[in-house]
Amino acid sequence: MAALRTILCFILFWAFTSQTIWAQDENAAPPVTQPSVSEPVTAEEEPALPEQNATQTQSIDLDDPAIKAALEARAAADKALVEAIRLQQEATEENSEANQDPIAEKDSVFPTSGAEIKALGEKVLNKILGWLSSVPFLAQIGAIITAYFLAPIFAGVLKKRLFLFRSEPAKDVKLKAVRDIIYRARNLLRPIFLVALLALFAVVLKNIPIAGQDWLVKLVQGLAVVFLLFSAIKDFAPNDLTRKVATWVLIPLALLMVFGYYDEFKGLLNSTELMAMGGKPITLMTVILLLIFGVIFFKLGNLLNARGQDAIRAQDNLDVTTREVAAKIFQILIFALVFILVLGAAKVPLSGLVVIFSALSLGIGLGLQPIAANFVSGLIILFDRSVKVGDFVMMEGENFGRVRAINMRSTTVATADGKDIIVPNTSFTEGAYENWTHDNPLQRYEVDFGVAYDTDLDALVPIIRDAVLEHPDVLGEPDLPSVEFRSFGDSAINMCVEFWCEGVDDGPNKFTSDVGFIIWRALKAHKIEIPFPQRVVYTKK
Structure with a gap:
C-alpha cells in the first residue's frame, strides 16, 4: 500500500506541474509539445493476471522483486520528465527576455543612467559617422548648400534685370495696384528661388544611381516653404490681426504637409460632422473652407466692386443719379455672386440656402x-x-x-x-x-448793412445794385439784385441786398463774403457813412 500511495502522489504532482507549465501569458513563447507519457499503472489498470480460480482472485504481491523494480523505474522516469520540462521552460523564458527591446521595457524614453547615456551617445555617433561616410547623404548636403548660395545670386540678378523689381512704380502709372504688389514681392525672390532649386536638386538626386536619395533635400525644401509663407505674411498682411491669423493657420498647415501628417489631419476634419444641410453633412472642414474662401472671394469682390464703380461713375454721358443707381446695383450683384461662389467652393449644397435665408429672416425679425x-x-x-x-x-x-x-x-x-x-x-x-x-441749383442770398439817417436812400439803391452785379457769380436772372429797406435802427437805417447765384455758399464759393466787401467799397467810394451805436451821457450838477 505504501508503494501505491507513492505512485498516486507522483501522478498528482505531474498533473499539477503540467498545468502550471502550460498556463502562460500572451507574451510567452508557446510550449513545445512533448511526447505523451503513459499514466502509471494503478491497481485497476494492472494487466490481467493469469486466471486462478473463477470464484477467487489472487492478490498482487508488491514485494515481488520484478514488480518492485518496474515501479521504481517508472517513478524515476516521471521525475526525470518533470525536471526536463522545468529546465526547458526556464530556457524559453530566458530567450524571450533576451529578444525583447530593453528600451521598450523602460518607463521613460530618456536615459536614466550613465551607461544608458553612453550607449545612446555611441549609437548617435555611429549614426552620424555612417551618414558622413555615405555618398547619398553627402550629395544631399552639397545640394542644400549649393541651393542656399545660388538663391540670393539669382534673386539679385532678377532684381537688376527686370524693371518691375528695379524701381518703385510712379503714382500715375497704369495698373499701379498690380505694379505695387509685384514690386513688394521682390523681397520674396530669395525664398522662392531656394524652394525651386531644392525641388530641382531633389529630382536630380533621385535619378542619379550613385545618390538615389532625396529625403533630406525634401525636408529642407519643406522648411523653406514655411520660411516663404512667413515672409509673405509679414510683407503682405494688411494688419496685425490678419498677420497673426495667417501665421497660426498657414504655417502649421505647411508643417503638416512637410512632415506628412496633412492627409490624416484632413481626414479628421472631414470626419467631424457638425450638422446636416440639404441631405449632406456639414463638417469642420466645410466651416474652415467657408472661412478661407470667404476671405479670399470677398477681398476680390471688394477690389472688383471698387474698380467697377469707378468705371461706372466715369461715364459722363449718364447723369449723376443714374450712375449711382447703376453702381449700387453692380455692388449688389457682385456680392451676391461672391456669396454663391463661396458656398460652391466650400461644397455647401445650394439647397441649404433655404436654411440660411430662414436664419437671416429670423435674425431680421429679432434684432x-x-x-x-x-x-x-x-x-x-x-x-x-x-x-x-x-x-x-x-x-x-x-x-x-x-x-x-x-x-x-x-x-x-x-x-x-x-x-x-x-x-x-x-x-x-x-x-x-x-x-x-x-x-434747381440756383440759390438766393442776402447781405445786411446799415447807413446813416442822413443818407439819400433813392441814390443808394442803384449804387449798391450796380456794384453787386459786377461780381461774376451774381446772376441777373431770375431777378436782379434787390436793395431793400428793412427797419429803422437805433443808430442806422437797416438795409439789405438780395441776389441770386448758382451753387451753395460753402467751400470755394464765398458769395456773401464777396458781396459784403463790394458793399463796403461802394459806400466808401461814395462817402456814405456807416454809423455805429452812440450813447450820450449827461452828468447832473
Missing part, C-alpha cells in the same frame, strides 16, 4: 430690423432720387453739408469744414430735411 430698414431706405433714396450725390442738404440739428456717397446702410454728408457726417438712410425716408439743390 436686425434697423439694418434691413436702412438697406431698403438706401434703395428707395437711389430710385426715387430724393437725395443725390452732390446735393446740399440740411438735417435736423443744424447739420448741413454736401452728399458725398450713398452706401448700403448710411449716407455720407461732407461739411464745409472737412468733416463727414454719417447719416442713417432712414433719416431721409422718415425724417424732415432741406435739400438746397434738389431740382
Whole structure:
C-alpha cells in the first residue's frame, strides 16, 4: 500500500506541474509539445493476471522483486520528465527576455543612467559617422548648400534685370495696384528661388544611381516653404490681426504637409460632422473652407466692386443719379455672386440656402430690423432720387453739408469744414430735411448793412445794385439784385441786398463774403457813412 500511495502522489504532482507549465501569458513563447507519457499503472489498470480460480482472485504481491523494480523505474522516469520540462521552460523564458527591446521595457524614453547615456551617445555617433561616410547623404548636403548660395545670386540678378523689381512704380502709372504688389514681392525672390532649386536638386538626386536619395533635400525644401509663407505674411498682411491669423493657420498647415501628417489631419476634419444641410453633412472642414474662401472671394469682390464703380461713375454721358443707381446695383450683384461662389467652393449644397435665408429672416425679425430698414431706405433714396450725390442738404440739428456717397446702410454728408457726417438712410425716408439743390441749383442770398439817417436812400439803391452785379457769380436772372429797406435802427437805417447765384455758399464759393466787401467799397467810394451805436451821457450838477 505504501508503494501505491507513492505512485498516486507522483501522478498528482505531474498533473499539477503540467498545468502550471502550460498556463502562460500572451507574451510567452508557446510550449513545445512533448511526447505523451503513459499514466502509471494503478491497481485497476494492472494487466490481467493469469486466471486462478473463477470464484477467487489472487492478490498482487508488491514485494515481488520484478514488480518492485518496474515501479521504481517508472517513478524515476516521471521525475526525470518533470525536471526536463522545468529546465526547458526556464530556457524559453530566458530567450524571450533576451529578444525583447530593453528600451521598450523602460518607463521613460530618456536615459536614466550613465551607461544608458553612453550607449545612446555611441549609437548617435555611429549614426552620424555612417551618414558622413555615405555618398547619398553627402550629395544631399552639397545640394542644400549649393541651393542656399545660388538663391540670393539669382534673386539679385532678377532684381537688376527686370524693371518691375528695379524701381518703385510712379503714382500715375497704369495698373499701379498690380505694379505695387509685384514690386513688394521682390523681397520674396530669395525664398522662392531656394524652394525651386531644392525641388530641382531633389529630382536630380533621385535619378542619379550613385545618390538615389532625396529625403533630406525634401525636408529642407519643406522648411523653406514655411520660411516663404512667413515672409509673405509679414510683407503682405494688411494688419496685425490678419498677420497673426495667417501665421497660426498657414504655417502649421505647411508643417503638416512637410512632415506628412496633412492627409490624416484632413481626414479628421472631414470626419467631424457638425450638422446636416440639404441631405449632406456639414463638417469642420466645410466651416474652415467657408472661412478661407470667404476671405479670399470677398477681398476680390471688394477690389472688383471698387474698380467697377469707378468705371461706372466715369461715364459722363449718364447723369449723376443714374450712375449711382447703376453702381449700387453692380455692388449688389457682385456680392451676391461672391456669396454663391463661396458656398460652391466650400461644397455647401445650394439647397441649404433655404436654411440660411430662414436664419437671416429670423435674425431680421429679432434684432436686425434697423439694418434691413436702412438697406431698403438706401434703395428707395437711389430710385426715387430724393437725395443725390452732390446735393446740399440740411438735417435736423443744424447739420448741413454736401452728399458725398450713398452706401448700403448710411449716407455720407461732407461739411464745409472737412468733416463727414454719417447719416442713417432712414433719416431721409422718415425724417424732415432741406435739400438746397434738389431740382434747381440756383440759390438766393442776402447781405445786411446799415447807413446813416442822413443818407439819400433813392441814390443808394442803384449804387449798391450796380456794384453787386459786377461780381461774376451774381446772376441777373431770375431777378436782379434787390436793395431793400428793412427797419429803422437805433443808430442806422437797416438795409439789405438780395441776389441770386448758382451753387451753395460753402467751400470755394464765398458769395456773401464777396458781396459784403463790394458793399463796403461802394459806400466808401461814395462817402456814405456807416454809423455805429452812440450813447450820450449827461452828468447832473
